[in-house]
Amino acid sequence: MSLTNALPVDAAKAAKSASHTLATLPTSARNDALTAIHVALSQSKEEILAANARDLTAATKAAEDGKLSLSIVSRLDLGKKGKWEDMLKGILDVRELEDPVTLRTRLDEGLDLERVSCPIGVLLIIFEARPEVIANIASLAIKSGNAAILKGGKESTESFVAISRVISAALEATVVPNTAIQLVTTRDVIPQLLALDQYIDLVIPRGSNELVRYIKSSTKIPVLGHADGICSIYLEHTADPEMAVRVIVDSKTSYPAACNSVETLLVETASLETLLPPVAEALLAKGVSLRCDASSKKALTAKLSLHSSVILQDADESDFDTEHLSLTLAIKTVSTVTEAISHINIHGSHHTDAIITSSSPLAEQFMSSVDSAGVFWNTSTRMADGMRFGFGTEVGISTNKIHARGPVGLEGLMIYKYKIRGGGQITAEYGEGSGQRSFKHEKLLF
Amino acid sequence: MSLTNALPVDAAKAAKSASHTLATLPTSARNDALTAIHVALSQSKEEILAANARDLTAATKAAEDGKLSLSIVSRLDLGKKGKWEDMLKGILDVRELEDPVTLRTRLDEGLDLERVSCPIGVLLIIFEARPEVIANIASLAIKSGNAAILKGGKESTESFVAISRVISAALEATVVPNTAIQLVTTRDVIPQLLALDQYIDLVIPRGSNELVRYIKSSTKIPVLGHADGICSIYLEHTADPEMAVRVIVDSKTSYPAACNSVETLLVETASLETLLPPVAEALLAKGVSLRCDASSKKALTAKLSLHSSVILQDADESDFDTEHLSLTLAIKTVSTVTEAISHINIHGSHHTDAIITSSSPLAEQFMSSVDSAGVFWNTSTRMADGMRFGFGTEVGISTNKIHARGPVGLEGLMIYKYKIRGGGQITAEYGEGSGQRSFKHEKLLF
Secondary structure: OEEEOOOHHHHHHHHHHHHHHHHHOOHHHHHHHHHHHHHHHHHOHHHHHHHHHHHHHHHHHHHHOOOOOHHHHHHHOOOOOOHHHHHHHHHHHHHHOOOOOOEEEEEEOOEEEEEEEEEOOEEEEEEOOOOOHHHHHHHHHHHHOOEEEEEEOHHHHHHHHHHHHHHHHHHHOOOOOHHHEEEEOOOOOHHHHHOOOOOOOEEEEEOOHHHHHHHHOOOOOOEOOOOOOOEEEEEOOOOOHHHHHHHHHHHHHOOOOOOOOEEEEEEEHHHOOOOHHHHHHHHHHOOOEEEEOHHHHHHHHHHOOHHHHOOEEEOOHHHHHOOOOOOEEEEEEEOOHHHHHHHHHHHOOOOEEEEEOOOHHHHHHHHHHOOOOEEEEEEOHHHOOOOOOOOOOOOEEEOOOOOOOEEEOHHHHEEEEEEEEEEEEOHHHEOOOOOOEOOOOEEOOO | OEEEOOOHHHHHHHHHHHHHHHHHOOHHHHHHHHHHHHHHHHHOHHHHHHHHHHHHHHHHHHHHOOOOOHHHHHHHOOOOOOHHHHHHHHHHHHHHOOOOOOEEEEEEOOEEEEEEEEEOOEEEEEEOOOOHHHHHHHHHHHHHOOEEEEEEOHHHHHHHHHHHHHHHHHHHOOOOOHHHEEEEOOOOOHHHHHOOOOOOOEEEEEOOHHHHHHHHOOOOOOEOOOOOOOEEEEEOOOOOHHHHHHHHHHHHHOOOOOOOOEEEEEEEHHHOOOOHHHHHHHHHHOOOEEEEOHHHHHHHHHHOOHHHHOOEEEOOHHHHHOOOOOOEEEEEEEOOHHHHHHHHHHHOOOOEEEEEOOOHHHHHHHHHHOOOOEEEEEEOHHHOOOOOOOOOOOOEEEOOOOOOOEEEOHHHHEEEEEEEEEEEEOHHHEOOOOOOEOOOOEEOOO
């Protein structure tokens, strides 16, 4: 990894060249580099967390001055319970991943087709806060044989520089080229990088929806990611009440700044007086602001004590199209699963949506018909995560309809090529005519 | 299928709505629709070929007047040997394909993750000639559960209209919505269609590189395809002479207008006087114009009879960056496999490249290092084809580095979603802390 002040075009050229080297390194060499990074980061915990604390102090002040959102401050904190450990564990998990499966077909005797996975080439990762992203991405890029250019947000500069120095020193002792992972710290280079489609093969933005929208509209390079995370939960009347409380509270409060947190609760009319009150009480006890439509407000006001009811807010239409990223939840009443599905397909962001019900047919209908990357039954929307899915770590969560959808791990950073090993076969000898050969198309095992 | 003069936005909206219906139809219903199309097309062969003959007459005249390239005329001909049969066989092959494999992981006891493939949504297919594309695409779209909007070139209007009428009538008797496949025949609608990124999920252009380049630079919708097909063959000195002749002649002459035909022959210096002369003689006998660099021209002039040598042409630099799409082949001398790889990675179009050699290590080096969708050893570049690969048929050949690369069949029209079936599990109960659970990440069989 190198910290570069090079011109974007030179950084991109160097990355392209490094990607060719990286693509031909054996798995063992790439795994050794990951081990080296893990050891080095473990040994430098104190120094990196100190740098992160400096970022956090500055960001907290900026937030107090109204110049930065609290959700960014929250994402910035590398000392947050479990975050450092998850980051380190992610590197080892990635190291253990196997190369994605390929396809093999015998086209004819002595004519074998093989599909082998290979790296995409050069990735451009643009991120705002979340310092752990740098370790996640560096390990996934090295494991998959891609070169990467990382451009971090100014809020987390100290953390990034500290982490990248450690990774850079660790890579020195390996065969991975130093230019394979480059951290660009110069300002205002994003437009220049986005124009380099001859060198950069994929852009992965991680940050606010403004950032992602800007990037998507400013480049011809394919962009992998999501702008919004407007996730919904549909609370059906046969749901187990205790389960409903657990799952909804976890989905809303375990990390409100995350894109997989729930933003809208769709309550079946038949659940308004039975399931909604205990759910609302648990949420209010956790400090969640509830923005209710008329029916849910009426039901809650009747059921809850006056003390609680005074803090119920009225939802307006825009609340159902908003990613609050904070302890705010919009509540809407729907009469059927069909209405819930339709609401989610129109107002959601095709990220992750869940149903809580004890009816298997309703759950299956919901999961088939909701057009989202994640469709969950009786579990938290926050399960949508590469680490929880077993991908080691993730480069982000995609709401794209092509290439990779949902949490993107190693597989999303790979493409494939087709190899054929033949013995002089030509196309003119195959066909339907007399004396012509037919393809066998026999699947071969790996 | 409907032939529509509707506004592009209305066609796109109708397609989106049909895609939701199509996505929930069972496999049997989609297969029945393919059977109906196959029967109907078989019965209407005469009528469709007559329409195609009218297109062909007009195009031939336009070509004579210099208004249309001969390669377009060649692609237009549905009566060309085997083309009609291949088109019909493609429909049945697609019907027999199985839904792409999914992933299943037990995250924890009673918490199962499943990745299921699902259609992308709405495809926009823009094509110039090649009337068979309409049957290929319609069958792949229906099989995969995508809706499709087809916009054909004016050269093949008669053929398209004839084919789409037959398919439309066949679909009437099935449960596939009529708006699932729409043929847009109004002119000048392409810019409007390319702006509809809220309804259209993927654009697949099939036509000249000018068309593809225009489309890629005019839309935010992902584009799948290739602009150029500059394919090369590297002739190494240990190649079997008879095999070299067979493979190179097939790669150049079996269908010169195809994107997978060879355009550049890279001859190892050590092959100049041994292998090149018989190859060149065979090509010249088939009417191929050879554009030679100085070394290859010198070698050929010395070896071949004067009669042949007078028709050797001099190559200029642009010949190695040109897709001739005709009986023209550029010949360049290189000293090593490394020089051949480097030439291909710089001048090729990352489509399909082949090596002819009897050395397995050289072949493996070539296939690993050439950054192309197809890398072949001892077989024709024209093997790069969805039907030959066993995909039934193809929507095109992609040189993209994401989603789908090489011949794109059913799998390239699918994406996936993640389903989780749980029992109330929440993220807060998992972690490294005491009393917390760990994910099992146990792979399940299908």
